[in-house]
Amino acid sequence: xxxxxxxxxxxxxxVTTFLLLIISIPLASWLAQTKSKxxxxxxxxxxxxxxxPPTVLGFYFLVAFSPGNAFGNWLNDWFGIKxxxxxxxLVLASILYSLPFMVHPIQSGLSSISPSLKEASYLMxxxxxxxxxxxxxxNIKPAVLTGIVLAFAHTIGEFGVVLMIGGxxxxxxxxxxxxxxxEVEALNYAAANFYSAxxxxxxxxILLSVYLINGRYIKPFWK
Amino acid sequence: MMDIQIQKKLDSPSGNMVxxxxxxxxxxxxxxxxxxxxxxxxxLLRILAGLLQPDKxxxxxHEKIWFQSEPKVINLKPQERNVGFVFQDYALFPHxxxxxxLQFAAGKRKNSNLQHLIELNELGDLKHKKPKNLSxxxxxxxxxxxxxxxxxxxxxxxxxxxxxxxxxxRKLQKHLLEAHKEYKLTTILVSHNxxxxxxxxDWVIELHHGKIVExxxxxxxxxxxEINEDFKVTxxxxxxxxxxxxxxxxxxxxxxxxxxxxxxxxxxxxxKGDRIVLASNDFKPNVYKK
Numbered sequence: 001x002x003x004x005x006x007x008x009x010x011x012x013x014x015v016t017t018f019l020l021l022i023i024s025i026p027l028a029s030w031l032a033q034t035k036s037k038x039x040x041x042x043x044x045x046x047x048x049x050x051x052x053p054p055t056v057l058g059f060y061f062l063v064a065f066s067p068g069n070a071f072g073n074w075l076n077d078w079f080g081i082k083x084x085x086x087x088x089x090l091v092l093a094s095i096l097y098s099l100p101f102m103v104h105p106i107q108s109g110l111s112s113i114s115p116s117l118k119e120a121s122y123l124m125x126x127x128x129x130x131x132x133x134x135x136x137x138x139n140i141k142p143a144v145l146t147g148i149v150l151a152f153a154h155t156i157g158e159f160g161v162v163l164m165i166g167g168x169x170x171x172x173x174x175x176x177x178x179x180x181x182x183e184v185e186a187l188n189y190a191a192a193n194f195y196s197a198x199x200x201x202x203x204x205x206i207l208l209s210v211y212l213i214n215g216r217y218i219k220p221f222w223k
Numbered sequence: 224m225m226d227i228q229i230q231k232k233l234d235s236p237s238g239n240m241v242x243x244x245x246x247x248x249x250x251x252x253x254x255x256x257x258x259x260x261x262x263x264x265x266x267l268l269r270i271l272a273g274l275l276q277p278d279k280x281x282x283x284x285h286e287k288i289w290f291q292s293e294p295k296v297i298n299l300k301p302q303e304r305n306v307g308f309v310f311q312d313y314a315l316f317p318h319x320x321x322x323x324x325l326q327f328a329a330g331k332r333k334n335s336n337l338q339h340l341i342e343l344n345e346l347g348d349l350k351h352k353k354p355k356n357l358s359x360x361x362x363x364x365x366x367x368x369x370x371x372x373x374x375x376x377x378x379x380x381x382x383x384x385x386x387x388x389x390x391x392x393r394k395l396q397k398h399l400l401e402a403h404k405e406y407k408l409t410t411i412l413v414s415h416n417x418x419x420x421x422x423x424x425d426w427v428i429e430l431h432h433g434k435i436v437e438x439x440x441x442x443x444x445x446x447x448x449e450i451n452e453d454f455k456v457t458x459x460x461x462x463x464x465x466x467x468x469x470x471x472x473x474x475x476x477x478x479x480x481x482x483x484x485x486x487x488x489x490x491x492x493x494x495k496g497d498r499i500v501l502a503s504n505d506f507k508p509n510v511y512k513k
Contacts, residue, residue: 116310121316123301125330
């Protein structure tokens with residue numbers, strides 16, 4: 001069906017963004033306050049997907065998780081998890097690939113808050129978790145929104161990683177960006193145009209709404 | 224009673240220094256930490272709150288150990304000390320209203336009596352406002368009320384009144400003194416304002432470069448430095464010009480500009496921009512009420 005690649009893209013972006021949010025909040029809050037010597041190394045790893053060709057990530061992912069290799073084979077035998085050419089594999093790769101888009105805004109948001117807010121909360125007897133959820137995160141809503149939207153939009157726009165580790169299996173790994181490539185190769189320009197136009201309009205609308213809200217041109221729903 | 228004996232290496236703008244202090248504070252006292260900036264006052268306050276860990280020493284409060292470095296390291300977290308802290312920047316939570324800030328601080332404590340705190344600090348009209356819509360003095364009152372809402376044993380204030388103008392400052396000093404008495408608090412206050420310290424505190428500890436150089440009752444401590452003259456004030460020379468046999472100078476004393484005449488000899492020795500001391504050993508002023 002012609003809508004399948006679009007629905008798959010949407011599903012991938014939603015699942016990836018949700019999991020990224022759960023992972024990135026603790027990671028970003030650790031990066032924002034740590035004095036550990038490991039910090040530059042972790043920061044570099046988080047930022048790598050910004051500059052690394054997606055094919056490099058895809059290639060090592062393939063090597064690591066292919067059932068032809070020891071680790072991939074072990075995962076398959078013991079847990080029945082197959083990460084190559086499967087939807088869970090796409091999600092995992094997308095999380096790694098979009099990690100900087102979620103972590104960076106949240107980290108810089110947390111770093112910009114005066115440390116005395118956190119200290120005041122601790123002195124009131126509040127735990128680190130309560131301080132994070134009730135004091136820090138509510139004060140960086142624009143940063144969290146930016147992270148969510150950028151990660152979502154970036155996942156929609158993935159191509160290289162998905163092609164390397166997902167292949168082109170209809171209803172499993174054939175997302176919209178792959179479908180466009182596929183249709184163009186088959187000289188089916190009408191279908192390619194259909195997918196392209198929808199992706200173009202969707203990403204435009206998403207990014208525009210972020211700039212409007214964070215630039216205070218329109219009032220966000222939480223105020 | 225608080226027994227404090229700590230050492231901590233600090234990186235200050237003027238190079239490394241060691242904060243090394245031993246002192247005792249009686250329950251219910253209001254103690255001022257006094258000294259030039261960079262003397263270690265704020266660091267000492269942060270150590271007491273548990274926000275900064277000393278290298279060595281021992282802190283015990285009402286016979287409970289908050290920190291000790293030996294034989295076994297004990298270091299209570301800030302959460303376990305129940306200290307009320309008023310930060311220099313007030314640290315009000317921007318996304319909460321005044322009332323929500325107080326409620327958050329009170330937490331599950333039943334008897335915090337927020338209504339009374341709101342009245343005491345004259346916050347009635349402000350309780351549904353967000354901090355960014357308050358003036359400096361109002362924010363300071365909220366910060367004080369919030370620190371009291373958690374029913375602390377000890378109240379720590381880091382130059383809470385330094386950013387405010389004189390009128391509001393006097394009013395807040397009154398609020399602070401009332402709260403200190405009513406809640407039977409032990410209060411430690413960082414200040415470099417002598418007037419404020421004399422008004423508020425029963426004991427002053429003067430720090431210089433991480434060490435205690437003097438401590439005592441504020442009247443004695445501040446008076447002892449001025450025994451040579453009966454009266455003296457510091458002034459800045461704004462302008463000076465000769466006029467016949469004498470010199471006429473405009474002087475800035477605190478916020479007032481005075482015009483005074485000087486003899487030839489005195490006038491030649493001072494220049495515009497100098498800081499001078501006006502002293503009199505036989506000072507008989509005319510006194511009247513404002």
